[in-house]
Amino acid sequence: MTPRETVNQGAKTRRAFMLGFRLLIFLAFVGATLFGGDALVRKVMQTSPALFLASILTSRRVPTDLVFGAISGAIFIACAFRRRFFCRRVCPLGACVDVAAYARRRLFKRPALRFGATRVLRPFPILALVWLAALLVPLLNRNVSIPFDLTPLAFDPTSLLASWLRGDALGVSLAFFVGCFLVASYAWRFQVCPCGLFQDLLFLPTAIVQRIRKRLRKKALDKAPNEVEKERESSTTRRNFLLGGATCAVVALFWSFAKRAASNARNVFFRPPGALPSPQFETLCSQCGQCLRACPTRILTTATPQFASSLPLASTTRGTPIVLFERGDGYCEKDCVACADACPTGAIAPITIPTKPSYPIATAVFRLDYCLLYYQQECSICRRECPYDAIDFVWSDEEYASLPTIREEACVGCGRCVVRCPGAGDFVDEEEKHVKALSLKPRDV
Amino acid sequence: MFISELTRRDMLKTLGFGVGAAALGIGSAEDVARADFVRKEDKTTGQLLDGSQATPCKQLADGSIVRPAANVPKISETDVLVVGGGPAGCCAAIAAARLGVKTTLVERYGHFGGLATGGLVVHILGHWISENGKKIQATQGIGEEMMKRLEGLPNGIVNREFGKNPTLDAEVYKYLLVEMITEANIEVFLHSWASDAIIADAPDPKTGAPVVRGAVLQTKLGPQAIIAKQVVDTTGDGDVFVPAGAAHTQRAYEIGLPYRIGNLDRVNPPKDAKRPRYLGDVTPVAGVKWVNMAGPSLDGVDVKTLSKLELQHRKQIWKQVQEVRNTPGYENVYLMETAPQIGVRITRVIEGDATLTLAEAKAGKKYDDCVGIGGAWHGDHIGWQIPYRSMTPKNVENIITAGRSISAEPLMSDSVRVIPNCWVSGQAAGVAAALAAKSNVLARNVSIPDVQKALLEQKAYLG
Ligand SMILES: Cc1cc2nc3c(=O)[nH]c(=O)nc-3n(C[C@H](O)[C@H](O)[C@H](O)COP(=O)(O)OP(=O)(O)OC[C@H]3O[C@@H](n4cnc5c(N)ncnc54)[C@H](O)[C@@H]3O)c2cc1C
Ligand code: SF4
Ligand code: SF4
Ligand code: SF4
Numbered sequence: 001m002t003p004r005e006t007v008n009q010g011a012k013t014r015r016a017f018m019l020g021f022r023l024l025i026f027l028a029f030v031g032a033t034l035f036g037g038d039a040l041v042r043k044v045m046q047t048s049p050a051l052f053l054a055s056i057l058t059s060r061r062v063p064t065d066l067v068f069g070a071i072s073g074a075i076f077i078a079c080a081f082r083r084r085f086f087c088r089r090v091c092p093l094g095a096c097v098d099v100a101a102y103a104r105r106r107l108f109k110r111p112a113l114r115f116g117a118t119r120v121l122r123p124f125p126i127l128a129l130v131w132l133a134a135l136l137v138p139l140l141n142r143n144v145s146i147p148f149d150l151t152p153l154a155f156d157p158t159s160l161l162a163s164w165l166r167g168d169a170l171g172v173s174l175a176f177f178v179g180c181f182l183v184a185s186y187a188w189r190f191q192v193c194p195c196g197l198f199q200d201l202l203f204l205p206t207a208i209v210q211r212i213r214k215r216l217r218k219k220a221l222d223k224a225p226n227e228v229e230k231e232r233e234s235s236t237t238r239r240n241f242l243l244g245g246a247t248c249a250v251v252a253l254f255w256s257f258a259k260r261a262a263s264n265a266r267n268v269f270f271r272p273p274g275a276l277p278s279p280q281f282e283t284l285c286s287q288c289g290q291c292l293r294a295c296p297t298r299i300l301t302t303a304t305p306q307f308a309s310s311l312p313l314a315s316t317t318r319g320t321p322i323v324l325f326e327r328g329d330g331y332c333e334k335d336c337v338a339c340a341d342a343c344p345t346g347a348i349a350p351i352t353i354p355t356k357p358s359y360p361i362a363t364a365v366f367r368l369d370y371c372l373l374y375y376q377q378e379c380s381i382c383r384r385e386c387p388y389d390a391i392d393f394v395w396s397d398e399e400y401a402s403l404p405t406i407r408e409e410a411c412v413g414c415g416r417c418v419v420r421c422p423g424a425g426d427f428v429d430e431e432e433k434h435v436k437a438l439s440l441k442p443r444d445v
Numbered sequence: 446m447f448i449s450e451l452t453r454r455d456m457l458k459t460l461g462f463g464v465g466a467a468a469l470g471i472g473s474a475e476d477v478a479r480a481d482f483v484r485k486e487d488k489t490t491g492q493l494l495d496g497s498q499a500t501p502c503k504q505l506a507d508g509s510i511v512r513p514a515a516n517v518p519k520i521s522e523t524d525v526l527v528v529g530g531g532p533a534g535c536c537a538a539i540a541a542a543r544l545g546v547k548t549t550l551v552e553r554y555g556h557f558g559g560l561a562t563g564g565l566v567v568h569i570l571g572h573w574i575s576e577n578g579k580k581i582q583a584t585q586g587i588g589e590e591m592m593k594r595l596e597g598l599p600n601g602i603v604n605r606e607f608g609k610n611p612t613l614d615a616e617v618y619k620y621l622l623v624e625m626i627t628e629a630n631i632e633v634f635l636h637s638w639a640s641d642a643i644i645a646d647a648p649d650p651k652t653g654a655p656v657v658r659g660a661v662l663q664t665k666l667g668p669q670a671i672i673a674k675q676v677v678d679t680t681g682d683g684d685v686f687v688p689a690g691a692a693h694t695q696r697a698y699e700i701g702l703p704y705r706i707g708n709l710d711r712v713n714p715p716k717d718a719k720r721p722r723y724l725g726d727v728t729p730v731a732g733v734k735w736v737n738m739a740g741p742s743l744d745g746v747d748v749k750t751l752s753k754l755e756l757q758h759r760k761q762i763w764k765q766v767q768e769v770r771n772t773p774g775y776e777n778v779y780l781m782e783t784a785p786q787i788g789v790r791i792t793r794v795i796e797g798d799a800t801l802t803l804a805e806a807k808a809g810k811k812y813d814d815c816v817g818i819g820g821a822w823h824g825d826h827i828g829w830q831i832p833y834r835s836m837t838p839k840n841v842e843n844i845i846t847a848g849r850s851i852s853a854e855p856l857m858s859d860s861v862r863v864i865p866n867c868w869v870s871g872q873a874a875g876v877a878a879a880l881a882a883k884s885n886v887l888a889r890n891v892s893i894p895d896v897q898k899a900l901l902e903q904k905a906y907l908g
Binding site for chain 1 (some may be wrong): 803
């Protein structure tokens with residue numbers, strides 16, 4: 001055995017050990033996501049350096065949990081000195097990629113496709129800069145939104161994995177795993193994952209220092225470049241090019257679908273209380289689904305392309321949480337800020353129960369000709385149900401009835417009156433049955 | 446034999462209701478009840494009175510009007526006097542009489558049932574509640590007995606299926622109440638308008654509060670007195686507890702006038718036609734619907750207001766019915782009847798020893814003197830405990846109230862006032878009054894465990 005082989009052997013054992021260890025992390029994360037270990041999932045998410053920074057930038061607070069604030073801070077700093085510290089040591093998706101790559105290597109006895117992006121600066125992925133701009137611009141300027149679906153935080157590995165595991169996009173997750181497994185395990189890590197690229201940025205100063213040192217050492221040795229390596233690099237570039245083309249095609253296809261969906265989408269929908277205004281919310285929301293699971297009344301759901309903002313493309317909102325009152329009898333509870341507490345990124349501002357009324361979801365509106373009172377029936381449900389005393393009955397000589405009115409300044413759009421109101425369009429027309437006397441409209445319209 | 450097996454005519458005979466029975470010329474020996482009512486002086490020639498006994502009110506020189514002091518004839522002495530024969534009063538009287546005390550029921554009109562019959566408010570709301578996601582019927586006891594018996598009478602009630610809100614027929618219910626009240630051997634004074642309270646000469650030595658001893662009724666023969674050990678005020682407007690000096694709040698609430706329309710089985714609207722607005726709700730009688738009315742929120746004990754509203758409402762009803770008739774296909778619909786009694790929802794509410802609040806009801810507050818479970822007819826269908834202390838006024842002894850005037854904050858009154866809740870509180874008031882009369886204690890001091898036990902024996906539901 002040559003000394004080199006011995007070193008290899010040692011590295012191999014170490015790698016195998018690391019792999020096992022990270023497989024454990026991965027499984028723990030999967031287990032927690034599937035079996036309701038919300039707190040754990042949330043905490044792991046907080047350790048993602050990308051989310052960590054974005055969250056501090058918008059919510060202007062350090063992650064709520066002190067211990068985890070410290071851990072994620074430490075990871076953040078570690079990333080500056082150890083290349084891809086988070087990717088290699090913490091990230092459950094990273095573990096997943098590694099495991100897939102390992103299995104692939106074992107089965108096919110071929111190394112994964114590798115895109116020469118590991119060396120900092122040279123082919124520093126342009127995408128990383130795009131990501132960064134896409135992340136920072138809307139965070140810093142309220143009026144700018146990202147023109148397409150690829151909000152970087154939507155691709156934060158921890159949240160992505162959590163939302164897949166919840167079954168939000170089973171197809172996508174399957175495709176991802178197959179992709180990792182068969183083709184290019186590291187394409188994700190080095191070309192796509194915003195968190196990974198973000199770590200590269202963090203590591204940049206150290207990388208530069210290392211490179212300068214290496215140069216100096218190289219100069220001293222003055223060694224000719226290896227021909228074989230050159231050869232391999234050119235073929236890699238070719239493959240890279242092809243893959244880039246394919247990606248563009250897929251994105252274009254998706255774009256056209258999204259555009260079509262946007263044209264017949266519902267663009268009136270509501271965000272959880274305390275959600276940041278539109279472009280920022282979509283930017284910061286990592287689509288992790290934590291708020292959905294935290295909400296005790298289950299009124300939060302992920303927006304499908306059916307719900308699109310008036311932004312150019314439906315898909316901007318896809319996967320983000322919206323408040324939907326039509327599914328059951330849930331409404332936003334007066335003494336609850338669970339979604340805000342759960343949100344790991346600050347997309348939902350850290351509101352408190354006393355400050356909650358200043359973060360209305362919407363405003364209730366009446367369709368008076370569907371109200372029971374309009375038909376001389378007994379009802380005062382909405383007034384009684386409103387926890388904020390926002391509904392008055394006002395006598396109208398003309399209609400010869402006391403009809404409900406809303407005090408907009410008091411209504412927070414909690415939806416309680418809406419789900420309890422028995423009035424609907426079937427007074428007039430069976431087909432209008434689903435149209436209620438009470439509904440919600442956006443605050444600012 | 447159940448009276449329901451008798452014919453209507455036999456009923457009149459048994460009760461000897463008014464001159465009707467005399468005019469029918471039935472005079473058989475077994476007609477005891479009727480004989481009671483026929484006095485010697487009732488000859489067609491009548492009796493000449495010179496008017497010297499009259500004691501009219503006087504206008505004094507300064508323009509003020511005074512009533513001269515006069516003796517009030519006593520027409521009855523009883524254990525429990527229930528004033529107001531609405532849903533609450535009838536249950537109170539029946540519950541008390543079933544405990545074996547002498548019970549007297551006074552009503553200003555010629556029928557029982559109050560708003561549920563005379564007011565044409567026929568929709569039973571709030572008798573079932575949702576408890577831990579399960580529907581249960583909170584209204585048991587006499588209220589449930591009434592609904593069951595209505596079911597046995599033709600066209601008595603519809604939508605009796607569990608979890609639905611039934612609708613009863615006002616006339617059938619009037620009849621059923623006559624049945625139940627006569628069965629219970631209750632002394633009845635109809636066409637008697639309680640106008641005053643009678644209090645004992647000396648206040649209660651312990652509390653210093655006035656002690657109610659009966660009520661004065663305004664009748665065609667002038668004021669007449671009934672002396673009672675215990676009084677239950679179920680007039681809805683506190684017509685006895687207010688003159689007795691009970692602390693209360695006076696509220697303005699919606700006053701409407703429901704009505705019924707007929708021939709709805711003979712409508713023939715063209716396809717895709719818009720439904721007319723004022724079609725109302727189903728009743729037990731085919732082709733007949735009742736139309737409710739909310740009306741403006743005003744003072745329901747002020748005759749000026751009530752008079753104005755009666756006129757306005759009648760015009761409005763006429764307009765509404767014509768609107769229906771002018772809808773293609775609905776030409777045959779007609780106005781059957783307007784409620785003989787204007788629909789006053791809430792007026793005076795006592796200041797009780799305990800006051801129901803919506804927040805506490807929602808929070809499921811428990812009372813050790815719970816005498817019934819009320820149910821919300823509103824969206825959440827919560828149930829709440831009715832404490833006995835919400836039925837006794839703070840500062841007057843021996844008067845209990847039930848029905849829509851028990852102590853509750855405004856939003857809660859809106860839940861308290863519905864018919865099933867009036868049945869429940871009425872039965873509780875009747876039981877408490879009977880037990881207080883029996884054991885000779887102040888109404889406030891009646892033994893709560895005994896009341897609860899007696900209520901359970903009467904199949905009431907206490908949670
Ligand atoms: C328009 C309207 C619609 C309603 N809709 C519904 C509904 O859909 N469902 C529902 O469950 N409830 C409804 N309610 C409420 C419900 O009908 C009443 O609150 C309930 O009948 C009250 O019962 P009560 O026995 O307390 O009083 P009442 O029904 O008012 O009974 C009081 C009785 O006392 C008599 N009385 C009053 N003053 C005197 C006096 N001085 N001397 C002697 N007798 C007197 C009256 O004639 C009457 O018979 C409605 C009420 C109104 C007005
Ligand atoms: S505040 Fe609570 S009830 Fe309202 S949306 Fe958030 S989690 Fe749901
Ligand atoms: S949505 Fe309805 S219940 Fe909620 S605050 Fe507004 S009016 Fe009140
Ligand atoms: S709950 Fe609906 S039907 Fe009832 S009063 Fe309010 S708006 Fe009208």
